[in-house]
Amino acid sequence: xxxxxxxxxxIEGILHYGLQMLLAxxxxxxxxxxxxxxxxxxxxxxxxxxxxxxxxxxxxxRDWFYTSxxxxxxxxxxxxxxxxxxxxxxxxxxxxxLLLFAGWYLDNRGDIAAKMYLSFVFTSMSVxxxxxxxxxxxxxxxxxxxxRTILLIVAKPVRRHEIVLGRVLGFLATGTILLAxxxxxxxxxxxxxxxxxxxxxxxxxxxxxxxxxxENPIVKRGRTAMKHGHRHEVLFYKNGDIYVxxxxxxxxxxxxxxxxxxxxxxxxxxxxxxxxxxxxxxxxLLFRDRNGxxxxxxxxxxxxxxxKTCIEGGTRSAGIWTFEDLYEEEFPNGVPLELTLGVYRSYxxxxxxxxxGSLRLRNPTDGRTSNPILFRAKEYYTDRLFIPRTxxxxxxxxxxxxxxxxxxxVEMEVRCEERAQYFCMARYDVYARAGDAPFSLNxxxxxxxxxxxxxxILSVGVAAxxxxxxxxxxxxxxxxxxxxxxxxxxxxLAQGENYGGGPLEALIRILTNRNLMVELPNxxxxxxxxxxxxxxxxxxxxxxxxxxxxxxxxxxxxxxxxFNINASQLASNIVCGVTYSLxxxxxxxxxxxxxxxx
Amino acid sequence: xxxxxxDPPEMTAASSSEPERPAQAEVVIETRNLTKIYRxxxxxxxxxxxxxxxxxxxxxxxxxxxxxxxSGKTTTIKLLLGLIFPxxxxxxxxxxxxxxxxxxxxxxxxxEESYLYRxxxxxxxxxxxxxxxNMPAKVRKQRAAELINLVGLEGAKRRPLKExxxxxxxxxxxxxxxxxxxxxxxxxxxxxxxxxIGTREMKDLILELKARGKTIVLCSHLLAxxxxxxxRIAILHRGELKELGRVDSLLQVTDITQLQIKDLSDEAxxxxxxxxxxxxxxxxxxxxxKATLEDLFLRIVRESDDHLGRRVVxxxxxxxxxENGSPEKTDES
Ligand SMILES: Nc1ncnc2c1ncn2[C@@H]1O[C@H](COP(=O)(O)OP(=O)(O)OP(=O)(O)O)[C@@H](O)[C@H]1O
Ligand SMILES: [Mg+2]
Numbered sequence: 001x002x003x004x005x006x007x008x009x010x011i012e013g014i015l016h017y018g019l020q021m022l023l024a025x026x027x028x029x030x031x032x033x034x035x036x037x038x039x040x041x042x043x044x045x046x047x048x049x050x051x052x053x054x055x056x057x058x059x060x061x062r063d064w065f066y067t068s069x070x071x072x073x074x075x076x077x078x079x080x081x082x083x084x085x086x087x088x089x090x091x092x093x094x095x096x097x098l099l100l101f102a103g104w105y106l107d108n109r110g111d112i113a114a115k116m117y118l119s120f121v122f123t124s125m126s127v128x129x130x131x132x133x134x135x136x137x138x139x140x141x142x143x144x145x146x147x148r149t150i151l152l153i154v155a156k157p158v159r160r161h162e163i164v165l166g167r168v169l170g171f172l173a174t175g176t177i178l179l180a181x182x183x184x185x186x187x188x189x190x191x192x193x194x195x196x197x198x199x200x201x202x203x204x205x206x207x208x209x210x211x212x213x214x215e216n217p218i219v220k221r222g223r224t225a226m227k228h229g230h231r232h233e234v235l236f237y238k239n240g241d242i243y244v245x246x247x248x249x250x251x252x253x254x255x256x257x258x259x260x261x262x263x264x265x266x267x268x269x270x271x272x273x274x275x276x277x278x279x280x281x282x283x284x285l286l287f288r289d290r291n292g293x294x295x296x297x298x299x300x301x302x303x304x305x306x307x308k309t310c311i312e313g314g315t316r317s318a319g320i321w322t323f324e325d326l327y328e329e330e331f332p333n334g335v336p337l338e339l340t341l342g343v344y345r346s347y348x349x350x351x352x353x354x355x356x357g358s359l360r361l362r363n364p365t366d367g368r369t370s371n372p373i374l375f376r377a378k379e380y381y382t383d384r385l386f387i388p389r390t391x392x393x394x395x396x397x398x399x400x401x402x403x404x405x406x407x408x409x410v411e412m413e414v415r416c417e418e419r420a421q422y423f424c425m426a427r428y429d430v431y432a433r434a435g436d437a438p439f440s441l442n443x444x445x446x447x448x449x450x451x452x453x454x455x456x457i458l459s460v461g462v463a464a465x466x467x468x469x470x471x472x473x474x475x476x477x478x479x480x481x482x483x484x485x486x487x488x489x490x491x492x493l494a495q496g497e498n499y500g501g502g503p504l505e506a507l508i509r510i511l512t513n514r515n516l517m518v519e520l521p522n523x524x525x526x527x528x529x530x531x532x533x534x535x536x537x538x539x540x541x542x543x544x545x546x547x548x549x550x551x552x553x554x555x556x557x558x559x560x561x562x563f564n565i566n567a568s569q570l571a572s573n574i575v576c577g578v579t580y581s582l583x584x585x586x587x588x589x590x591x592x593x594x595x596x597x598x
Numbered sequence: 599x600x601x602x603x604x605d606p607p608e609m610t611a612a613s614s615s616e617p618e619r620p621a622q623a624e625v626v627i628e629t630r631n632l633t634k635i636y637r638x639x640x641x642x643x644x645x646x647x648x649x650x651x652x653x654x655x656x657x658x659x660x661x662x663x664x665x666x667x668x669s670g671k672t673t674t675i676k677l678l679l680g681l682i683f684p685x686x687x688x689x690x691x692x693x694x695x696x697x698x699x700x701x702x703x704x705x706x707x708x709x710e711e712s713y714l715y716r717x718x719x720x721x722x723x724x725x726x727x728x729x730x731x732n733m734p735a736k737v738r739k740q741r742a743a744e745l746i747n748l749v750g751l752e753g754a755k756r757r758p759l760k761e762x763x764x765x766x767x768x769x770x771x772x773x774x775x776x777x778x779x780x781x782x783x784x785x786x787x788x789x790x791x792x793x794x795i796g797t798r799e800m801k802d803l804i805l806e807l808k809a810r811g812k813t814i815v816l817c818s819h820l821l822a823x824x825x826x827x828x829x830r831i832a833i834l835h836r837g838e839l840k841e842l843g844r845v846d847s848l849l850q851v852t853d854i855t856q857l858q859i860k861d862l863s864d865e866a867x868x869x870x871x872x873x874x875x876x877x878x879x880x881x882x883x884x885x886x887x888k889a890t891l892e893d894l895f896l897r898i899v900r901e902s903d904d905h906l907g908r909r910v911v912x913x914x915x916x917x918x919x920x921e922n923g924s925p926e927k928t929d930e931s
Contacts, residue, residue, distance in 0.1 A: 063699075
């Protein structure tokens with residue numbers, strides 16, 4: 001599996017994700033200004049109303065300008081104290097118990113164990129933290145209003161935004177502590193859960209027929225017993241090197257030793273790079289069809305996911321990746337590529353050996369092309385292909401960086417070499433692996449994603465609870481969090497791309513027992529129904545722009561699938577998240593300023 | 599006259615000859631046409647809690663708000679603090695609109711019930727509210743220690759407030775109200791729940807605060823105490839102002855004159871009696887005796903209950919108040 005999401009540099013990322021949001025909020029702001037002016041006019045008349053509105057807005061600005069950090073911290077301290085008083089730390093205990101039971105059920109088969117464990121801990125942490133944030137934030141102010149403790153706060157020189165801000169920060173602090181504790185437990189749990197060793201006994205090793213003239217032939221070959229859902233192939237070279245194959249997604253260091261019974265065994269140590277954070281360098285993808293024309297997309301064979309399209313084997317059609325940033329300093333020995341090509345077979349062929357493919361390098365300026373480098377692509381596997389420094393070409397061996405890469409830019413053409421078989425691919429299926437980043441750092445980056453979600457939910461919850469009752473505020477917050485996570489399906493609904501029409505049409509279908517596909521019969525109600533549904537879709541569309549895009553902050557997939565989270569992507573997400581919650585806090589400020597607290 | 603003996607003439611003479619506080623002393627609280635109507639969810643008027651209140655409270659005085667339950671005293675204080683917004687009219691506190699949070703820098707407020715966080719202890723409570731006044735840690739610590747001492751909670755300062763008795767809660771509430779050394783102190787029934795000693799101490803404290811130049815507005819149902827300590831009072835009844843003025847002048851009974859004369863010769867006394875007989879009077883003593891505040895309060899409430907409606911209260915200039923007796927009243931209903 002490969003990440004489908006784009007990673008953009010900081011500024012671009014902010015522009016891309018933030019601009020839409022800011023635009024929507026800007027429109028919303030202007031609209032609410034107009035409404036506010038109308039209300040003020042109704043209350044005070046057009047001129048005095050305008051003056052009142054202006055005064056109100058300048059008061060808002062003044063409040064922020066005179067924010068007192070000491071007051072905000074005092075209020076944050078209070079919120080923290082309150083949340084601890086409400087025994088939120090129980091959540092950490094729940095998490096611990098969850099992990100204890102999960103150990104039994106988690107599939108620890110070698111190739112997916114890391115992914116399973118990481119997905120599990122990240123999902124449970126997110127769920128716990130989100131539920132906690134919703135409950136903490138939505139009920140805090142309402143309970144203060146109920147017990148009227150807020151009266152004594154408001155009777156002090158506290159500005160209203162400091163109340164909102166203090167709450168959010170206090171709960172955030174509690175949540176951060178909790179997240180740190182859970183993160184620590186998770187890290188321990190995952191590394192313990194994945195830790196294992198293998199032993200290879202004499203009886204499991206077989207002698208190999210080998211060519212004595214070869215330089216360093218494989219002399220023995222062994223297979224470990226099934227353990228933790230996987231086994232390793234172990235190769236013994238003539239010079240004494242032992243190579244443990246990493247098909248289960250990790251390898252081990254091997255050591256020959258004698259056990260207590262005096263038997264000689266091969267001991268495989270702790271798993272190597274089972275937890276990893278690969279740093280991918282992506283290119284852009286273009287297709288060439290069988291006539292040699294360049295296309296945006298390949299052909300659709302109908303079975304693969306929509307986002308992958310295919311090339312036909314044995315023809316000129318190819319997928320052409322253009323990489324922009326492969327430099328000699330970073331890849332001094334050559335470029336390790338990882339390919340996750342979809343394989344579509346029109347006949348079965350030899351399932352075990354995979355489908356033969358080829359890769360050609362091309363110099364983007366002078367068009368010089370290398371000889372094909374052959375590989376076999378297996379279904380559902382990430383193939384590794386190492387492009388060495390010296391590449392064969394019709395002109396003889398040439399240097400990769402001298403002759404094919406120009407200013408970091410190079411084209412790689414992937415073809416399927418078996419007639420009537422297909423490779424299916426998308427942009428992020430092929431990448432150059434520029435080493436690994438430290439996994440623990442990546443783990444923390446993943447936690448940061450959860451932290452951002454927490455921040456957003458806390459802000460939304462506290463802001464909502466300035467005017468709504470606790471339960472209503474909670475419902476609203478949950479609604480916003482859910483729609484943020486389900487933004488894709490919401491957009492589908494909003495754009496009317498789903499079957500069965502809008503809410504009213506769907507209701508009619510249910511009542512009249514018609515399935516999603518049949519046309520509704522003509523009737524007087526059809527026009528109004530469509531209009532109503534269009535209005536609802538418009539509303540939903542507006543909602544999709546306002547709701548924070550939680551998919552951005554859900555970076556657990558990267559961690560689970562072993563990809564490094566791009567630092568600039570993380571930074572842009574942080575900027576977006578913090579901006580969004582600031583805006584929400586300002587809205588809360590306005591609401592709290594306009595309401596009476598007693 | 600019940601207080602004839604309790605209130606010797608010398609005292610009366612002394613208090614009426616006491617130099618009046620200059621009328622131009624700085625105005626600390628000013629309300630104009632202050633009106634509060636509580637509405638229900640649909641915006642329908644539910645309770646008219648305060649009707650067109652005009653008040654002025656000056657620097658350095660103790661101002662008492664009196665009235666039966668539900669007459670709008672707490673509502674007035676909340677309006678002054680900007681906790682609720684007036685339906686009409688406006689209030690200026692320390693020269694700023696009541697809704698301006700900046701004015702709270704110099705205000706102390708003791709609400710009628712404890713609105714403190716019950717999971718904090720006394721020290722944490724005072725420290726917390728001190729931080730809300732942006733006070734540096736050292737000052738906070740010192741102030742908190744002083745105040746805990748002042749309200750006599752030394753022994754319980756580390757216990758969470760949820761374990762406090764009513765009177766103890768009241769005491770920490772008072773300490774909280776004084777944390778910022780306020781200029782203006784609003785006390786809503788400060789003595790409720792206090793033991794007799796506590797009540798006494800509270801009275802002394804209020805007088806001491808006054809001596810230090812603070813302005814104090816308080817509501818209480820303890821009329822005897824109010825009579826002792828208040829400079830001026832306002833009596834509210836169903837949201838309307840029924841009486842306003844200096845306590846000493848309000849309590850003067852003007853249709854009775856009391857003479858107490860030392861070393862009066864018999865002839866002189868006969869002469870006076872003759873004059874009085876001529877005017878169909880009977881000598882009791884030459885003096886304006888004091889009524890109790892309780893009498894005044896009960897009379898006004900009874901009158902107001904009988905004649906519901908607006909009663910225009912105009913406070914006389916303080917200089918003439920002591921000479922002229924009770925303020926002018928007109929009953930419009
Ligand atoms: N939040 C509120 N909503 C509706 N009505 C209210 C509210 N607060 C007060 N009132 C009403 O306003 C009126 C005045 O109340 P207020 O609390 O000011 O009385 P009070 O003079 O302080 O009485 P007490 O001596 O009992 O403290 C009462 O009729 C009360 O019912
Ligand atoms: Mg009251």
